[in-house]
Every structure is written in C-alpha cells, then in structure tokens.
Amino acid sequence: MSGLGDGPLLRVEDLHVEFPTEDGVVHAVDGITYEVARGRTLGIVGESGSGKTVSSLTTLGLTRTQGARVSGRISFEGKDLVTLPDRELRAIRGNEIAMIFQDPLSSLHPFFQVGTQLIEAIRAHRDVSKAAARERAIELLGLVGIPDASRRVCEYPHEFSGGMRQRAMIAMALANEPKLLIADEPTTALDVTVQAQILALLESLQRELGMAIVIITHDLGVVAEMADDIAVMYAGRIVETASAKEMFAGPEHPYTWGLLKSVPSLSASRDVELVPISGQPPSLIRRPSGCHFHPRCPYAQPDHARIDPHLEPVSGNPAHHVACLLQSEQRKRLWAELAKGATPEQAREAVGLPAPETDLARTGA
C-alpha cells in the first residue's frame, strides 16, 4: 500500500512564506496545508493578495530569488521542495512541474520566436538535437490547437492572438510531459469565449496526459468547471477546503458564501441581488486579530476578534474542512437562508445572531 506511487503527488504542509520589507514582514502565506493526487485537479480560490500565487511560486522555488523566508514542507514524489538545492529544483521545474501564468503576452519573451522558446524548454531537460526539438515544438503547437503549426513556430509572440499565446504557453508547459501543471489565473487576461476554449483544452490535455492540475483563480466559475477539489484562501490561509461538489452544495465559511453570492448566476432568478463582500482585503503586514476575516464578516461576534480559528473537519464530513468560529448549526442555518436569497442581514436576524458591534470601522486594524 505504501510507496511513492500511492501517496499524493504533491503535499504542502504548514507552508509559511514571508517577505521582509521596509514596512514590516509581509505574511503572504501563513501555514497552509493541501494535497493534490495524481491526475486530479485542485482549485485554489481567493482574492488578489490572498497568497494563492505566492504559494504556487514557492512550490517551484520561484520566490527564492525574491528574498522570501519559507518554512514548512512541500513534498513532491518524496522530495522536499522547500529545502531542495537549487540545482535539483531546477531539474524539476519545467520538467515534472510546469507552470502557466496569467498574462500570456508578458509571459513570453518578446524578442524570441515562439518556436525558439519552446525548443529551449525542451532542451533544458532533454538531451535532443535542435532539429528534433523543433519537430517536437511543432507537434506541441499542433497538440494545443494552433493551426498551421509548422509555419507559426517561426513567429514572434506579438504575431499571436491572446488565446494563441496562452495555447503556446500551455504547449511550453507540456513540453516535457509534467506530472503537475500549475495554472495561475490562466484565463483572466482572455476574452470570455477564449476562456472557455482554454479551459476545455486544459481538461482534454489532462485526460490525455494524466497530469494533475492546480488551478489558481478568483473566478468560481472556472473551478466549478475544472476542479475536483477546492481550497478557499483568505489573507494567506486556507479558510475552507472540500470537494468541488460539496463546496458548491454546502459551503461553510462566510467568506466562501460571500464569493458565491457576489457571482452572477444564470440559473438564479433575476431579482436575486448580488452581494459584494464589504471592506478591503486586509494588510498582510498588520493582520486583523483573531479570525482574519472578522472585520469584514457580517456574522462576527465579539470574541471572534480574539480567537484565531483552526481548520477543522465539518461535522458529518471529514473531507470538508473549515476555519470558522460560528457553530456548525448556525452556519448551516445561515447558508440555508442565504441560498434562499436572503441578504446577510436578513440571514443573521433569521438565525438570531446579534449584529457585529462596531461595523466595518475595524477593517485593517
């Protein structure tokens, strides 16, 4: 039963990433733990500045050059990527773990042909001739759906459209058939119609190549479509994690509710109002006391500013974890009200919770 083949492909354990700056230490990632199994897809969801990108860059060791202080473990096939020497980590980067980024135009080098950049990615890890690498580059461009690949391989990134560029980035990431692909907001910079194509492409490539995917996004629509499991991040922590099905059926964290209620849905009736999450994302240098979400939480109670909640299993579902100080019963009733279309205030009154004492004045304490 044990052995390398059976455990999760990637296991991140109590990962902390801090950046010392002149204004103080930025706690970008604050003790997160998650796993990705082979061939599965994990969606990491959160606002900008919630630490989702930093945690993924750290997986590839890309925060090392930025002076980050990293602690915790990132196990990938028995190796700890936090402590692995640069040389060995480089052999994994772009080879066993590949990454694609948000803006495909700025992510491709403007002065090198697309083919040259692909060939470089192949030859960084494979001892093949330039001609063979070029053949493979053309094959890869074809695989990601770029028509007339043998001609377009000689073009420069600015000659590609936005969707094409992201396809080229994906081709580059797949060059060495990675076991894990990290996609950081892969569709954010693209047109809506192109977004769907790129997601469909990622899914079909995943089926074909059997790789695991970590998809980072602020867009719940994207994870709904792709992810098997979802982790919701807030202020450098995971506040809720569950299977995608579970997360959409019975979300437990007020922040997750906020995310769900602020996204328009085609199936909901048109008079259900969208409710934005009030306030600003907190400073990661001076974080709020207690539950980091309490200044923005419509259901916060006085002691929530004091007590720091831990990620704990939800009663009745050991695979679903949440870090919230509300009682399980209260959460279930609140979500039932919200799901019916109640505003946070109405839900709070229906459940009989007192209003937070001093509204949002505590934000960014």
Add this chain to the structure above:
Amino acid sequence: MTRYIIRRLLWGVLLLVVVLALLFVMFYILPTADPAKLRAGRLQNPKIIAEIRHTYGLDKSLPAQFWLYLKNLFLHFNLGYSYYSNAPVKELIFNRLPATLSLVLGGAVIWVIAGLSVGIISARRAGSRLDRASMGTALVFVSAPEYWLGLLALFFFASDIGKIHLLPGAGSYVGLTAEPAKWFTSLIMPWLVVAAGTAAIYARLIRGSLIETMGEDYIRTARAKGLTERRVVLRHGLRSAINPIVTVLGVDIAVLLGSSVLVETVFDIPGIGRLNYIAITHSDYPIIQGTVLFASLFVIVANIVVDIAYAFLDPRVRYS
C-alpha cells in the same frame, strides 16, 4: 525594409547638404578674416590677393560659391586645400583617420566590455556593497573630464614623466602596421581614458535596464522552465536590457570619431581631433570644414545604422 533603408539614406544625404550649408555659412560668411588674405600668408599685395580670390572662386556670389563647393565635394570628392600647408584636406584627414579609428574603436571595445560586466554584476547584486562601490566609482568617472584623467594617467604611469614608469607616455603613438606591439602599448592609456566616462555611463545604464528587465513576467517564465540562472540573466535578461546600449553605442562611437580632440591632444596622437585642434589655432578653415564634415557624416551614418539594427533587435519594430 529595403524601402525604409533607401529612404533613410536619402534623408541622410539631404541632412548632409544642410550641414554643409551651415558650415559654409559659418566659415565663408561669418568670419571677419578674409580667406584670401589668410591664404596669401606673408605675400600680402592686392594683386596676389585678387588672384587668389579668383582662383578659389571667392569673387563669385555666395550661392555660386556654395554650388562650386558642393560640385567639388560630390563630383571630385575635393575638400579644398589647407591654407597653412597647402596640402589637400582630403589627404590630411585620411592620413589621420587610422590613429583616430584605433583610439575610438579600441576604446569602444573596452567601454562596452567594462560597462556591461560592471553593470550586470551590479544589477545582480543591487544594494550590496560591491554595487554601491561600483556605482560610486562610475559616478566619479562620469564626472571627471577626460583631459584631466589623461593628465593624471600620464602623471602616474607614463614611462617618461610618470611616478611609475609603466606605459609609453604622450607622443609615443606609432601606426598599427609599422609596429603592432608598440601601437598597442602606446594606446593602452588613451584607450582607458577615452573609455572611462562612457564605460561608467553604460554600467549605470545596463544596471538599471537589467534590474527592470529581471522583474518582467517572461523572466519568471524562463526560470519556471528550469533554465540555469546564468542563462536566465545572460540570454533572457540581457537580450532585452541591451537595447538601450545598442542605441547609444553607434552614436557614441561616431561622436568620438569626430571629436576626440582632448584625448588626442593630451596624448599627442596624430588623429583627426589633433588635426582639428591645430587647424583651429591656425584659422585653417578648409581643414576645420573638412573635419566637421567628417564628424557629421559619422553621426548621420551611425544613426541610420542604429535605426536599422533596431529593427533586427526588436521584432516588434517593423519599418514601412
């Protein structure tokens, strides 16, 4: 692209004619001294002066004189004759060109290599002591006038008058074909002096440019591919950071080819700058005119070369 180059060349020719017109105005209309009298030297009598005036067309109208000047220049490549030595200006300039080329091109090799190395190292260790020391030194070299650096170099290291008899001093220049080894050693000090200021500017330029480039998303992509840091910096980073250097390099070389007066004078190198300096002290207008014309030509050609090079360096630039 070909059409673009042809258009640029035609513009270059037009620009040259404008420069010539300005030169003509400066040297034939503005000076108070009569060129014919200067030409006559010690044999000043009205008859000879009138004769000279006629021979050189100085008795014609100014537009006619300018036309004659252009005709001589473009049809016969004739730049006139020195008032002082009677020698053809063209010959004087071409005799001096090798020394100036040796000085400037050798200096350029040094300032590019030194500027790039210091700049790259500083950029990779931005904020370190090494970086601060290099940039401080660079500031000194940028601010120091080159004739002062040249005199200091001679004072300390010249084999005749120096504190340490290390390198051949002023007036030791010989041609490359005559004595290659002596040519090289005699130029070491001038090269370093001519390169110091520009190397310092390039170091600061490349440092800033590389630091900015290393923050680009495509650098993150290059790292994510698993490339070595060396390759990330030297191939992906430098490829973008080098563009501003290429832009200034052509013009810097061209400007120096026409105006390395100070260094050539301090080290007594028989180049175009030195020729120009002597000509100015003798009011030898045909020579001054010739050297300024050459200097303008260098700058115009360098600008065209830089523009064309840019199209090859940055594929996003497509001239039409």
